[in-house]
Amino acid sequence: MLVVQAGWVPGAGLALWAEGLEDLTGVLDGEPATLTMKLPGTTRGPVPPAELATTRAVKLRTYDVPALLVADGDALATLASADDAGGDEWLAGPSLRYLGVLAGFAFDLARRGRMLPQLVNEGGTPAARWRPVITGADAATYRDFAAGMPPVVRATGAGLARTLRDALNVLVDAAARTLMPERLLLGHRPGPKAPLPDRWISALTADDPALPGAKAEDVRDLGAALGDWMRAANEANGPVRVSFRLSEPPPGEDDWGLEFALQSAEDPNLYLRADEVWAGARFPGMPPRPDETLLAGLGRAVRLFPLLHAGLAEAEPTTMTLDTGEAHDFLRQAAPLLQAAGFGVLLPKWAGRKGVGLKLTTRSKGKSSGKALASSGFGLEEIVGFRLDLVIGDGVVSAEELAELARLKVPLVRVRGQWVELDDRQLKAALKAVGRRREGELTAGEVLQQVVDGGEEDLPLVEVDADGMLGDLISGQAAERLAPISTPPGFQGTLRPYQERGLSWLHFLARIGLGGILADDMGLGKTAQTISLLVQERADATPEPTLLICPMSLVSNWEKEVARFAPQIRTYVHHGASRNKEGIETADLVITTYGTAVRDLAILKAGKWERIVCDEAQAIKNSGTRQAQAVRAIPARTRIALTGTPVENHLAELWSIMDFCNPGLLGPAKRFRKRFQEPIEVRQDELAAEALKRATGPFVLRRLKTDKSIISDLPEKNEMKVWCTLTPEQATLYQAVVEDMMATIENSEGIERRGNVLAAMTKLKQVCNHPAHLLKDGSKLPARSGKLARLEELAAEIVEDGDKALVFTQYAEWGTLLQPYLAAHLDRPVLWLHGGLAKARRDALVEEFQTSDEPMLFLLSLKAAGTGLNLTAANHVVHFDRWWNPAVEDQATDRAYRIGQSRDVQVRKFICTGTLEEKIDAMIERKKALASSVVGTGEGWITDLGTDQLRELFELDLAGVR
Template sequence: MLVVHGAWTGGALALWAEDTSPPESTSPRGGPSPRGGGRAHPFAAPASVLAAALGEAAARAVPAELTLRLPGSAKGPLPSPESGLPSAARAPRLAAWRVPALLAGPAEALALLGALTEPPPPAPGAPEWGPGTSLRYLAVVAEHARALVRRGRVLPQLVIEDGAHAARWRPVLTGADATAFRELATAMPPACRAAGQGSPSARVLRESLAALADGAVRLALPDRLLRGVRPGPKSPLPERWLSALTSGDAALPGAGEPEAAELGGALREWLAAAHRMDGPIRVCFRLIEPEGDADAWELEFALQSVEDPSLYVPASRLWDGERVPGLPRRSDEILLAGLGRAVRLCPELHTALYDARPSGMTVDTAWAFGFLRRAAPLLQAAGYGVSLPAWAGRKGIGLRLTTRSRAATPSRAVAGQGFGLGELVDFRVDLAVGDHTISEEELEELARLKVPLVRVRGQWVELDDRQLKAALTAIERRRAGEMTVAEVIAEVVGGGDEELPLVAVDADGPLGDLLSGEADRRLAAVATPAAFNGVLRPYQERGLSWLSFLSRVGLGGILADDMGLGKTAQTLSLLLDERTDGPVPPTLLVCPMSLVGNWQKEAARFAPSLRVYVHHGGTRKRDEELAAAVRDADLVVTTYGTALRDVGTLMGFAWGRVVCDEAQAIKNSAARQAQAVRSIPARTRLALTGTPVENHLAELWSIMEFCNPGLLGPAKRFRTRYQEPIEARGDEDAARALRRATGPFVLRRLKTDKTIISDLPEKQEMKVWCTLTPEQASLYQAVVTDMMARIDGSEGIERRGNVLAAMTRLKQVCNHPAHLLKDGSRLSGRSGKLARLEELAQEIVEEGDRALVFTQYAEFGSLLQPYLAAHLDRPVLWLHGGLPKKKRDELVERFQEGDEPMIFLLSLKAAGTGLNLTAANHVIHVDRWWNPAVEDQATDRAFRIGQTKNVQVRKFICAGTLEERIDEMIERKKALAESVVGAGEDWITGLSTERLRELFRLGPEAVS
């Protein structure tokens, strides 16, 4: 298989590929370095092979050879994480490597990147391929460029390329677009910059975004902007420039300097004026609907903070002379200047400027509609704040679907008799305006009036001709009839069409229970199976009823219960319940390697009658032995890695169900293990995860595509229908439609919900502030001085590596000088954190309690374990990734079953998920991973079902250091914490040098 990577260079998309096919490609064969060039990349596929794999998508790409700066060692380059190839490089360095490549211009790049969400099947004989992280990132950039063009966020310019003038389009990045640009630059994978000699990510992003936006405009405007005679080479430059803005050739040869200077200067001033809107305070317009039957709308003027939109100050307060904290002096001048610029986008505002102190306007319905439809989008795109009524922008007319079951009796239907995807139900489609159903006659009357903004039964709604025509056509074509249950589900998931969204569903019987999104509460609860060794809680029995119902009708689902609510127990009870009437095909369960033992033990504990076979390790069964083992098993447990390696074999068995535990492992639909698991056939699928969406909605699509293939449609449609409106614009209608589409197949309960579980104790979180010793402070400052000098003198991948190295060293200093120096020196009395940990650990064991102590550094844990054991004179267990499975299980069992107080040291990566450690009622995070989701997962090793005590969670932070400042950054963006810091610490590497200097700065409060 080929892993295809992408970079941006010289105005073109550069594609190259790693060949992951064994065995030849797994041994470096680069050879000596030619003079001035770099060695041949040992895993790179020839350009001809890459072109064959991409097929039509790369038909117009040009073969080339690039020299890339990639991490590696003297022996060879470091394989990419997506390749799955082994690497022995311990301390990689950037080096030049020659790779065969394909170069695609902007138009071709847009087509190729747009096809990544639905890559066509490879041609016969062509190698299989998948996009690497860099290529998927550039696909996001391409879609962002298209969005800018769709919203008119581009301006024409006259630029110089290769010493000649050219007509180009350039994006306008202000307001939300400027924020999106900064976030994209921060998230750029290093490989995207490998062809640019390590250029800063912002520069590479600006170049690629400009080229892709220019290409998108030319694709959208294939004809000339002005009709008439095509200008010749001697025509005035403005005419030639205007024609070149849409032609295939943007060059303007022979342009005279005086003419070019005059035209280029005016265009640059136009672009600069558009960017002046990007300040900390912006003018905001708020449209307020009238009360009762009045026709007086209010348009309020205000100032609003860009960083904190809750800081909203109406203009009337400014004219009263009130000094508002957070606003700069002379805010009235900012307001007047902003209103003056806004008149160019909404000329009707000019009447308000007759007033020396404008605070708003009173307008009629026709004016309000014009503002809603035309001015508001333009003002928003230009960076102004716009606040509209909650109904604004929603489709005025929608569809209401009503279905009625034909089942003989409700009891038989609930029992699963007579209910299936093929059962016929009666349906009726009605039209809804706002919250009300209207008749065809009322709709025809609205169409006759041709009033675009009307009040229907007390609610304002927007109507347009296209919606009205589509509604009349839909109601004539399909008003009532019969459909199968499967067709009803497809209608609900499809959500109608663009002009007529499905806004409400009313169904009875089991179908209504399923579509309600509360199926676990409405379906009759299935009792705990007799073979289950224990008693399910009421909410778990409801979960079992939902799982059983989906399984009977052949649908998949996502059990997304909060960590600790018993997803394992519910799954095992499902396997037992379906075997009460006789044998059924086995279930294949795929999980991380660290959870294999957990599933074995939980099955033996709760479902001892289940026959369990573990398919993992070098001694696992193969061929006939494996077939016999699967035939004799009820549950086959394997790992994601083994499933990927043995996918061909596993595809040959008749599985009743495939279950993915910790299903966030398949959140990347293009990853090989996600593709492998999806390819294993089964009657139904089940995903278990406490975090169905960690960073992006595309992850939900990937997991749903595993559970119910094709149900949510292609990834591209999901992105345009749901992901972009929700993530980019906060579209509430799209969010409601997505909840309606996925709600029947996702069961999510939180343990903090007292209606779910009332006997779980409280979780008390607190921050423990530590100070540095003078030795630590001296080392900290020395590291800052040394590393900032290195960061200042580096670029690209090397700079990113230096930033990560600086953070690591500073965190090590905050832990303990011996952690940084690695000199085996004494620990006592040299670290503020260690002193606080000693005190807390002593208190915990003296009270007879037990604690989990997490560190992200295995080497620091190895230092702490013997020291704390000697200091406390108590057992201190130490679990890290280097332990074999048997030893890990022994440690967990000793901690859970022992009867003496003790401390359990754990590596965050090795023990952050899957373990049940409810014997602990204290959790200490000695050093932070700066990812709230990861920390919460680790904490939930103790805060889960089975816990009988309050759990105290302490997070150590060194005051006055980068630890405190990053904690502040996380707190400020708590609502977006997972998307901002979802990749651990990589997001910090894109900060400017000045921001890094402030982040790393040692404050005077740091030293005790």
């Protein structure tokens, strides 16, 4: 598999490259080119990212690199799916993922109207382009993108500022044209001799933005006016903006209302009607003279909506009235322009939605083919009657009514009391559908596939009305409607009511041959529900064995839980040097790891499996990885994915897990990306989100710990940050490390610089922990660390109250120093679990902690104990030093916050004030979405910051010293 990197070449656009670029021909679109770039490498050539850490003599060197140049118009679509693996062919590298996130930001700017149309010079020819307006919170995001840009993105030498500005300009322009594919003004397209403003407006949504042959003086005059508009927008797009709300006419009338208002640009819920503004009302952040702001904004809006002149005849304008034709013009033409110029626009909920769709109605017929499951009363081969109806708004329309609407050619109509927009494409698709088969019989499986397919692009499936078990399945209510299966005889425990419903759902899907995703929140008992399924089906029959694949850290947990709940289930762990085929052939349940599944694929493929269960199924979220491909290649009658996070970052992960559970059901990844991923992630398309929920709902069961209707006896989780001050010794060491490491960083480049930055971070975090952690001199621990002093106080309180606590650290060497010190200080047991322990010793520590009545601390290495352990004896969790990844911290916290926990869990995250710990925490809190997508799961992103930015990040604020 090729790892595809990306850069941005101002004036040329997106460039893609990988070692073995010729293998991407036909996979990625682009024109072949050769670029001169500065990349890390040796005298032999550039070094692939995966080999940088193991290659010697790597420096930043200049190379001629074969690349694919992606046209500006295609860059957005390419980057919108940049974080999705390209199957067996390619995998997105960090630089390509970065630009993919930037593309999402560009689309978000366009969707929110944070852009303006401009006239620009492109190679001596004027062109109509959209440009972003970056103010307020968007400016902070823009700075984050500048700080986080991987050096390879600007490897052509254009510099950070120019590269980012040019990339965002191109992506916003492409996003605007995607969001506004319709012409801004109706009528004939202006010809080459038409006035330049008319040609310019037309070119804003045309495939070709160029305006050749324009007179120089016309270009100068229009360009100057548009430049003034951009400058005014940057000035006007402050904390408050003018807003317009379009209201439908009352029943039987034709007068639409257009309300003027002032609205907070940062909090749209802060909204004042114009009449309230004139009456003197205010909200926080308003300018000194809001009435002047309102009038000035309305004056600017007239240029985009000339009819607004009629509403400004009064000295204190508040509203204006539109007829239906004018309202449609506002919806189609003025509203997009006003939004693009930074005005607020509030439209009816139906605005922008497809007016015509399909409604699928099915009714059980009471007869089934021989394959139907009589015992359950439902099977995928059951015959049902179906009918397809055309829907406009919320009502079904007949073929005659549709023909009349098409004849009238009215784009905005009221159908049975509801207003809808109709366009020619939808009407043509609907008229064509009238002639197709609209009723008859289908199997339940065929109906389910139609629901997943979701109709056509111009004629989507908008409603499904199915009765019986098929209706419950499609609506995602099967788990609630199925008769709960009580705790099976032979299961050594008692299932909670919601777990019994989960068992009935899993059993039902298995009987009809479908796979599912059990996505219950962590700690709700996915393991127990799965084991109860194995017990239940063995009470019905003697099926083939089940193959369970999980991370290595969970193998012992599964083995113990099966022995606890179902000792009659013959279990074989297929892992390690002693694994053999004989063990597989005699077991009811075979437990293996993802790594072993890859190595022993041929053996596992030869087995005859009732089902495959993937625990922590996010391990197969990337469909292009070897382990995801291996797991999908093992045949089984049904499949189950267990995960508390079916979507961690992108919808492509959901496709990958769903494709494991029900191969081919959601179609190929490319179609899924076009139909769901791009509309939802890039355009926040609500209809696409509803369609995806309808398509996947039958196969996903998700319950949350916070839902009291699911589990009312799980206590609260209280999270807090504990601010610690540095001692003078720590502060002196901290400043010395900053000065020493910054000098080293400034004199290095390429992979050497990245290594130096990571080394600096490690040293600074060690200083924040304790001077002895950095110095490694075996010196005493007391009274030298603000963090340790706070932990001593907290630990004493915890054991004095008779409680237990988990203390997580990412550094094993620090845990080794801390364990004996805390044990002596508290005169209580302090257990220490790290990656160097044998499995038997790990199990013994967990058993001691869970069963002992004595108050104690359990010190744990984050990597060794962040997942797979049940430690509900603790009701306190301390993150002593942090990996700055909320998902990792939550996983670790959930060792204590899960079923079996009877007390509130107190979670404390230690942070040293004035240090990089506080500054990085603030960065992540300010922009969590960007952090999760760009920052990733570790600290490597910081190595790409500039030297000045690193100095600012590392610099010590002396207010944090006690």
